[in-house]
Amino acid sequence: MSAPAVHESVLDAIGGTPLIRLARLGAGLAAPVYAKAEFLSIGGSVKDRAALSMVLAAERDGLLAPGGTIVEATSGNTGIGLAIVGRRRGYRVIAAVADRTAPEKWDILRAYGAEVVLAPTAVPLEDPAHLFNVVRRIVEETPGAWLADQYDNQANPDAHVRTTGPEIWEQTGGRVTHFVAGVGTGGTITGTGGHLKAVSGGAVTVVGADPESSVYGGGDGSPYYVESIGHFIHPDTVEDRWPLAYRRDAADAFERIPDRESLLTARRLAREEGILAGPSSGTAVAAALRVARRLGPEDLVVVLLPDSGRSYLSKVHSDAWMRQWGFLEDGGAVETGGAVENAVPAEPTGLRPLLDSAGPLVTVDADATVGEAARTLHGVPGGVAPAVLARTARPYGVSAAEVVGAVSREVLAAALADGSAKPDAPLGALLGPALPAVGVGQSVAEARAALGSGHPGVLVLVDGRAAGVLPRPALAD
Structure with a gap:
């Protein structure tokens, strides 16, 4: 066994990550599945590679001068990589982070010396408050600032052409037949997949692992x-824009993975393989296992695990968070027929019995008229419904993020009766606050606590999406 490497700088420790066979999750499969453990990079994610590549390219091209400031819009990992590289090379680093990012990442960024600015992503792309517009404004207002722009920066995929792809080819002795990775900026799958295709003469199949509702794989773009x-x-986004770092023909196929399967697979990685990885790793592994089930012993699957689960202890690796959003009902996941499913008790627990008897979910579009809302609520038990952002189709259900308020039949009837609202008037002024949301696996006592004294009901979530409304009488003692 060779001695561990000795480095002159932390930057020299970026990349060079091992392959780890997923022997337990891949048990019974003819094709072996190996995980590229990017969480073992010095900054804890695959984005260390892109960060170093982008900074070195900016210095070479004269875009980043000594004493300058690195600015980036990030969900966390690229910002962490840029903070490590940037601070080590003497730059100020400002990371604008999506407000729904795991808070652990905010703390990690600050620990590395980055300045953190929180910005919303649940707004249209054209909104001045959108994450991308916030960073552009910071760059304009900051002398010597350089926007890393990971989504459009070609140094992002180039990092993987030079490092990740060659590492996988060498580690497998050229035996890799399938490469599976998630698509965010698209840099990893474009660069790594492109290199593997080139050195194999096109023999390697590249598979994109994508959340079920993501646009990349053909979803409706909902949260x-x-x-x-x-x-x-x-x-409300007027013009959708795809990253230039992502080459649309990079993936030969997509595996679209529901949130529950992604999150429970990430938890299985920790509990069965001893690999504490993030939720996107769960998506990638779920996709890789699907791919491997269709293959034979002559094949070899490599799946890239982008980051560590240490950044998500308050989310996917928290039972309380998983229950709050309706991803857990009985405390864990089981393996059934090679697929990950939520264990459903023989006797329904939590809010499931009440939800099953509540009838189908009724929602009202937030841009409806008063008359349309009143007709929708006619005959609805409890007379209350969530108001949601308008979308032409919701094949995966209404995400909790799309719920913007609640509509009460009582309030509508009173406004129509006293003439303060006309049937063709916009509903907006009569919208009440959103109903408190509870996960289907939470208890009736927890639902009552969320209900408090001022709400007419609670919204029950299954897999993070609205599944039904339980009016106050349904939760009575």
């Missing part, structure tokens, strides 16, 4: 619960 990958589109 999902896996960070750092996929492509979300706010319904």
Whole structure:
């Protein structure tokens, strides 16, 4: 066994990550599945590679001068990589972070000396408050600032052409037949997949692992619960824009993975393989296992695990968070027929019995008229419904992030009766606050606590999406 490497700088420790066979999750499969453990890079993610590549390219091209400032919009990992590289090379680093990013990442960024600015992503791309517009404004206002722009910067995929792809080819002795990775900026799959295709003469199949509702794989663009990958589109966005770092023909195929499967697979990685990885790793591994089930012993699958689960202890690796958003009902996941499923008790627990008897979910579009809302609520138990952002189709259900308020039949009837609202008037002024949300696996006592004294009901979530409304009488003692 060779001695560990000795480095002159922390930057020399970026990359060079091992392959680890997923022997337990891949048990019974003819094709072996190996995980590229990017969480073992010095900054804890695959984004260390892109960060170093982008900074060195900017210095070479005269875009980043001594004493300058690095600015980036990030879900966390690229910002962490830039903070490590940037601070080590003497730059100020400002990371604008999506407000829904795991808070652990905010703390890690600050620990490395980055300045953190929180910005919303649940707004249209054209909104001045959108993450991308915030960083552009910071660059304009900061002398000597350089926007890393990982989404459009070609030094992002180039990092993987030079490092990740060659490492996988060498580590497998050229035996890799399938490469599976998530698609965020697209740099990893474009660069790594492109190199593997080139050196194999096109023999390697590249598979994109994508959240089910992400646009990349053909979803409707509605919100999902896996960070750092996929492509979300706010319904009010006028013009969708895809990253230039992503080559659209990079993936030969996509595996679209529901949130529950992604999150529970990430938890299985920790509990069965001893690999504490993030939710996007769960997406990638779920996809890789699907791919491997269709293959034979002559094949070899490599799946890239982008980051560490230490950044998500308050989310996917928290039972309380998983229950809050309706991803757990009985405390864990089981393996059934080679697929990950939520264990469903023989006797329904939590809010499931009440939800099953509540009838189908009724929602009202937030841009409806008063008359349309009143007709929708006619005959609805409890007379209350969540108001949601308009979307032409919701094949995966209404995400909790799309719920913007609540509509009460009582309030509508009173406004129509006293003439303060006309049937053709916009509903907006009569919208009440959103109903408190609870996960289907939470208890009735927890639902009552969330209900408090001022809400007419609670919204029940299954897999982070609205599944039903329980009016106050349904939760009575």
